[in-house]
Amino acid sequence: MLLRRAKWGIRARDGTSLGYPSLSHxxxxxxxxxxxxxxYFLTRRSTKPRDLVAxxxxxxxxxxxxxAAMxxxxxxxxxxxxxxxxxEDQREKLAELxxxxxxxxxxxxGRLEIEAMVQFAHQAPAMVVVLSSPVQASKIPLWEQELSAGAVxxxxxxxxxxxxxxxGWLTGWPSYNDQVRDAFGEAHERIAGFLFLGTPSRPLDERPRPDYFEHVRDWDR
Structure with missing residues (x-):
């Protein structure tokens, strides 16, 4: 099926609508x-954790x-x-960790690097750490189990x-440090992300989005 661009959406040659353009519209x-x-899915946007307030x-x-996440x-x-x-009452301990x-x-x-760690720990009113905890004895491939954690x-x-x-979903340095991981889980586990929740303190901005035609194609072998 050939694809073409349309002013108000992506359509097949037969006119079937395949989606919407960039949110810049x-x-x-x-x-x-x-x-x-x-x-919702066409307009979904995360909030930067530093912009989340009570x-x-x-x-x-x-x-x-x-x-719902599970x-x-x-x-x-x-x-x-x-x-x-x-x-909230554990945030200072997390900052120290x-x-x-x-x-x-x-x-x-340097001082600014340490301050960044402290700020990371104190972002947003709510924080959830999601751990990938694969069942090592299972026949299910590790990759599939890790994908499930990402879906959570x-x-x-x-x-x-x-x-x-x-x-907002962040990883960064804290997600890959063994000492931090050990504070939340076991040696075979990995931090899939720090999830921050709250109320946006300012209007959301759009970010660059993948171009449909650069990432989607018809299988034609």
């Missing part, structure tokens, strides 16, 4: 548009978010992931947005 107020399920989800809302593709029904909630681990790995770290992270953001919150 729309106003910023249309991010995370819940007027229909497909409109209120965040309460305990019941967070329970709903995490329950309704994810999971070959073999292994649930190869763990979710760790870092409460990140700072100490960073100094241990990088003894020459994405579902978590969708659920938070559905309840009216903003969310």
């Amino acid at each position: 729309y106003s910023r107020s249309m991010f995370n548009d819940f007027s229909s399920p497909i409109r 209120p965040g989800p309460d305990s019941e809302q967070l329970r709903q978010i995490l329950t 309704r994810t593709p999971d070959h073999g029904k292994l649930a190869p992931w763990r979710l760790v909630v870092v409460h 990140l700072s100490a681990a960073y100094r241990a790995e990088k003894p020459d770290a 992270c994405m579902n978590l953001l969708h659920a938070a947005t559905a309840l009216g919150f903003g969310g």
Whole structure:
């Protein structure tokens, strides 16, 4: 099926609509548009964690978010992931952990680098650490189990947005340090991401999006 560009969407040669153009055609107020399920997915936008402020989800809302996050593709029904909630009264301990681990790995770290670790720990009203926790004895390939953990992270953001919150998924240095990983999980586990939730403090900005025609093709062998 040949594809062509259209002013207000992507259509096949027969006129079948295949989607919508870049969000640069729309106003910023249309991010995370819940007027229909497909409109939400076509306008979905994360919030930068540093822009998330109170209120965040309460305990019941967070329970709903995490329950929804775990309704994810999971070959073999292994649930190869763990979710760790870092409460507000634990943020300073997390900041101390990140700072100490960073100094241990990088003894020459400057003040600004350490401050960045402290700021990382104190972002947003709510934080969830998602761990990839593969079942090593399973016949399900490791790669598929890790993909399931990534799907948990994405579902978590969708659920938070559905309840009216903003969310951001970060990795960075803290996700790849063994001392930090050991504080949340076991040696065979990996941090899939730090998920930050709260209320956006300013309007969302669009980011560059992949071009449909550069990443989608028909199989023609």
